[in-house]
Amino acid sequence: MAYTMTPTPAGPVGSQYCVCKVELSVCGQNLLDRDVTSKSDPFCVLFMEVNGKWVELDRTETAVNNLNPAFSKKFIIDYHFEEVQKLKFALFDQDKSSMQLYEHDFLGEFSCTLGTIVSSKKITRTLLLGNGKPAGKGMITIAAQELSDNRVITLSMAGRKLDKKDLFGKSDPFLEFYKPGDDGKWMLVHRTEVIKYTLDPVWKPFTVPLVSLCDGDVEKLIKVMCYDYDSDGGHDFIGEFQTSVAKMCEAQDAFPLELECINPKKQKKKKNYKNSGIIIVKSCKITRDFSFLDYILGGCQLMFTVGIDFTASNGNPRDPSSLHYINPMGTNEYLSAIWAVGQIIQDYDSDKMFPALGFGAQLPPDWKVSHEFAINFNPTNPFCSGVEGIVQAYSACLPHIRFYGPTNFSPIINHVARFAAQATQQEAASQYFILLIITDGVISDMDETRHAVVQASKLPMSIIIVGVGNADFAAMEFLDGDSRVLRSHTGEEALRDIVQFVPFRDFRNAPKETLAKAVLAELPQQVVQYFKHRNLPPINSEPA
Numbered sequence: 224m225a226y227t228m229t230p231t232p233a234g235p236v237g238s239q240y241c242v243c244k245v246e247l248s249v250c251g252q253n254l255l256d257r258d259v260t261s262k263s264d265p266f267c268v269l270f271m272e273v274n275g276k277w278v279e280l281d282r283t284e285t286a287v288n289n290l291n292p293a294f295s296k297k298f299i300i301d302y303h304f305e306e307v308q309k310l311k312f313a314l315f316d317q318d319k320s321s322m323q324l325y326e327h328d329f330l331g332e333f334s335c336t337l338g339t340i341v342s343s344k345k346i347t348r349t350l351l352l353g354n355g356k357p358a359g360k361g362m363i364t365i366a367a368q369e370l371s372d373n374r375v376i377t378l379s380m381a382g383r384k385l386d387k388k389d390l391f392g393k394s395d396p397f398l399e400f401y402k403p404g405d406d407g408k409w410m411l412v413h414r415t416e417v418i419k420y421t422l423d424p425v426w427k428p429f430t431v432p433l434v435s436l437c438d439g440d441v442e443k444l445i446k447v448m449c450y451d452y453d454s455d456g457g458h459d460f461i462g463e464f465q466t467s468v469a470k471m472c473e474a475q476d477a478f479p480l481e482l483e484c485i486n487p488k489k490q491k492k493k494k495n496y497k498n499s500g501i502i503i504v505k506s507c508k509i510t511r512d513f514s515f516l517d518y519i520l521g522g523c524q525l526m527f528t529v530g531i532d533f534t535a536s537n538g539n540p541r542d543p544s545s546l547h548y549i550n551p552m553g554t555n556e557y558l559s560a561i562w563a564v565g566q567i568i569q570d571y572d573s574d575k576m577f578p579a580l581g582f583g584a585q586l587p588p589d590w591k592v593s594h595e596f597a598i599n600f601n602p603t604n605p606f607c608s609g610v611e612g613i614v615q616a617y618s619a620c621l622p623h624i625r626f627y628g629p630t631n632f633s634p635i636i637n638h639v640a641r642f643a644a645q646a647t648q649q650e651a652a653s654q655y656f657i658l659l660i661i662t663d664g665v666i667s668d669m670d671e672t673r674h675a676v677v678q679a680s681k682l683p684m685s686i687i688i689v690g691v692g693n694a695d696f697a698a699m700e701f702l703d704g705d706s707r708v709l710r711s712h713t714g715e716e717a718l719r720d721i722v723q724f725v726p727f728r729d730f731r732n733a734p735k736e737t738l739a740k741a742v743l744a745e746l747p748q749q750v751v752q753y754f755k756h757r758n759l760p761p762i763n764s765e766p767a
Contacts, residue, residue, distance in 0.1 A: 225547075243303070243342060243369070243371070243514070243516060244300065244301055244369070244371065245299070245300050245302045245337065245368070245516070246298070246299050246301055246342065246367070247298040247299075247300065247367055247369045248293075248297055248365070249267050249293070249312060249315055249364070249365055250292065250295050250363070250364040251265055251267070251290075251292045251350075251363055251364075252291050252358040252360075252363075252364065253290060253291065253359065253361055254291070254292070254314060254331070254358075255359045256290060256315075257330065257473045258316065258382050259530060260368035261288050262285050262289060262290050263288075263316040263328070263330060264285050264286065264316055264317045264318075265285070265289065265317070265330055265365075266284065266286070266287060266294075266315055267282065267283045267294055267313070267314050267325065267425065268281075268282040268283075268287040268312075268313045269281050269282070269298045269299075270310065270313065270315075271309065271311075272308075272309035272310075273447075274479070276400050277311055280300070281291075281296075281297075281332070283574060295357065300337060302516060303552075304516075304567070304743065304747050305566070305739055305742075305743040305744055306736060306739070306741045307342050307555070307566055307736070307739075308556050309334065309335075309336055310334065310335060310337055310340075311333070311334040312334075312634075313329070313331075313332040314329075314331055314361055314485070315327040315330055316328040316329075323343060329352070330350065330361060331357075331361045331363075331439060332350060332393065332432065333348050333349070333351065333363050335348070336570050338571060338722075339358075340367045340523075341367045341516065342519055342570055342573070343573075344366065344367055344520050345366040345367070346364070347362065347363070347364040348362065349361070349365055350362060351445075353554045358763065359427070361725055363609055367520065367528055368522060369516045369517060369627050371514065373511050373512050373513060373514055373705070374433040374439070374510070375430050375431065375511070375512040376431060376468060376508070376509050377429070377430040377431050377506075377507070377509075378429060378433075378471065378506075378507050379426075379428040379506045379507075380415065380505065381425040381503040381505055382396055382403045382423060382424045382484070383423050383503060384422055384423065384500045385449065385462075385484065385499060385500035385502060386422075386499040386704050388459040392420055393420045393421055394450055394451040394461065394470065395416055395418065395452040396414050396417070396421070396423055396424045396450065396451055396461060397414060397416065397417045397449075397452055397458075398415045398420070398447055398449055398450075398543070399411060399413070399414050399415075399447070399448045400412045400414075400446075400447055400747075401447075401635075401637060401750075402437065402445050403435060403439055403444070403448075404739065412431065413429065413436070415427075415429065423499070425566055431467070432512070433509060437466065437468050441467060441469040443699070443711065444466070444467055444543060445466060445467060445468070446465050447465040447466065447502065447511050448462075449461040449462050449463065449500070449502060451613075455720065460645060461484060461486065461500065462484030462485050462498065462499035462500060463484065463485060464483060464485060466482060466504065468507070471504045472506040472508075472545050474504040474507045476505070479503045479505045480503070481503050481504075482500075482501070482503075483497075483498040483728070484498055484500045484501065484502050485498055486765055489535030499606060511760070511765075511766075514747075514751065515750055515759060516657075518761045519571060519653050520761070520763075521652060521760075521761025521762045521763045521764055523652050523653060523655060523750070523754075523761065524541070524572055524653065525568055525571035525572055525654065525655055526575045526646075526654055526656045527564075527565065527572060527659070528579070528580065528638075528639050528656065528657070529565070529577065529579045529580065529658075529661070529674065530581070530595075530632075530635040530658060530659065530661070531579070531581045531598065531617065531661055532582060532583055532664075533559060533581045533583050533584035533624055533626050533627075533664035533718075534582075534583035534584075534626060535583075535626040535662070535664055536581040536628070536630075537626055538662055539626070539664050540621045541736065546663050549618060556691035556727045557617070557661050558614060558617070560651060560661045560691065560738070561610060561613055561614060561659070561734070562610060562614070563735055563736075563738040563739040564687060564739060564743065565577070566688075566739075567743060569610055571697075576606040576607070576611070577606060577607050577610075578597070578605040578607075579597070579599070579607050579612075579613045580597060580605060580635055581597075581620065581624070582594040582595060582630075582632075583625040583626070583628050583629065583631070583732055585627045585714075586600075586624055592628075594631045594634040594636050595634040596689060598619065598620045599620070600619055608637075629667030629668070630664060630665060631666075631672075632660060632662075632672040632675070633672045633674070633675040635660065636658065636660075636672065636686065637675050637678075639656050639679075640654060640678060640682055643656040643679070644682055647682060651761055651762055652754045652759040652760065652761055653683070653742060654683060655683045655750050655753070656682070656684040657684070657685050657686075657746070658685070658687070659689065660686065661689045662688065662689075662691070662696055663690070663691050664690070664692065665698060666697070666698050666699075668745070669698060673709065673711045676702060676717060676721065676722060677709060677711040677715050677718075679721060680717040680718040680720075681718050682753075683750075683753050684721065685721045685722075685723070685745075685746055685750075686702075687723050687725075687742050687743075687746075688702070688724045689724075689725055689742065690724065690726045692727075693760065695725055700724060701725040702724065703724040705713075705720065709722070716730055719756070720745075723742060729741075
């Protein structure tokens with residue numbers, strides 16, 4: 224499931240509940256002075272690249288007579304992890320009241336991806352002129368913040384001595400929670416389950432987003448109504464009361480909060496009417512339901528490793544029919560997969576140094592088979608600089624190795640798992656490892672690979688497998704536990720689904736962005752799931 228979906232108000236709470244909007248704040252420093260008699264009057268314009276063209280999204284107010292402006296107007300953008308979102312910030316000195324940008328003096332610009340900004344949380348960069356030279360000493364600072372209230376409320380409710388509504392038995396009570404809607408009418412937010420045959424019900428604890436229950440305002444009045452369930456839908460009204468989240472939060476495990484359930488009609492008719500029972504708030508807790516973006520803005524780095532299949536079934540790289548043949552355009556399916564995934568992940572790793580490993584080849588000088596070797600032939604430093612570095616090392620190593628076999632995945636999975644295991648010793652949400660394996664076919668060490676994946680599911684790590692060529696990829700689908708839980712050969716179950724498999728052939732004729740989206744769609748959810756399971760909040764998080 225993609226992580227940008229928002230649930231219905233009473234829907235499940237979890238990684239889907241991520242309204243991924245990012246607010247960007249912009250400041251300028253030492254801007255060029257374009258006015259003769261006074262200082263420049265700067266404003267900032269934000270552009271996004273859409274289909275290769277820069278499209279204006281928004282602009283700030285104008286800061287009068289100011290070379291060091293801090294703009295109060297914020298830019299708000301939908302954030303999509305699985306896309307490269309290119310942004311350009313351009314500053315102008317307002318000269319006329321015209322909306323046309325060519326009417327104003329240009330003060331410099333800066334371009335980057337949204338991923339670069341959110342992974343650093345705040346960046347300061349040099350402003351450039353159209354010719355690529357610095358705009359004097361002009362600098363721009365951009366800070367990112369997620370715009371979503373990620374608080375959730377967990378309520379544990381019970382009832383005591385509720386009115387009896389059924390002639391031949393007790394009531395079957397349930398509760399409904401309402402908040403005031405924009406139109407002044409009460410709007411249903413949550414309905415509990417029905418507890419049969421009791422006047423003293425204890426409902427299961429439930430969790431809803433705080434925004435759903437009270438629009439994030441703990442002082443806002445909410446209404447709780449209690450009914451006796453009838454199978455024909457004509458539920459009998461027992462009673463109601465109004466309260467607020469702030470009031471309910473007074474309930475502690477040892478000191479529940481008791482609220483009288485009132486039936487207004489009965490109250491009017493009967494002089495000695497007290498109530499129609501008591502509703503008890505046993506506990507009320509507000510916590511934060513952290514999103515992927517919270518972890519990234521909190522400083523979590525995504526550590527990217529590539530594993531490349533150099534087995535003989537790929538064919539001789541000098542032969543145009545080989546999957547490793549680099550065509551006159553300078554690419555092949557292996558390189559396309561590296562680019563598609565790497566160009567997005569690289570924004571989330573501050574040093575952009577990525578280990579690139581190969582498997583299934585014989586290496587010089589003794590031509591022994593290796594199932595985890597550095598493609599730059601430097602075992603003590605297998606790191607390549609950026610995606611370009613991986614591509615260069617890959618092209619350079621092809622003539623020097625002999626394609627062989629078998630296709631063993633487990634050594635490379637265990638290699639990355641060792642680093643992921645070291646990261647867990649920090650007890651902080653600081654690193655998450657992503658292994659991209661690109662392969663042409665059938666796994667030879669299936670038992671060992673299943674075992675390696677099950678062990679890796681306990682670690683901060685995910686595995687992406689891209690299948691190239693036209694082989695039968697049934698074994699890969701088996702590792703991708705979307706339809707059932709993966710088990711090792713000993714029967715141990717994977718703690719969570721960490722493998723995402725896609726066959727490259729499904730994307731041969733699609734735009735390159737489509738492959739990245741398919742491959743990375745599950746990753747944010749996997750990151751959140753791991754850190755939540757370990758009860759690790761983002762490094763720089765505020766209490767709820």
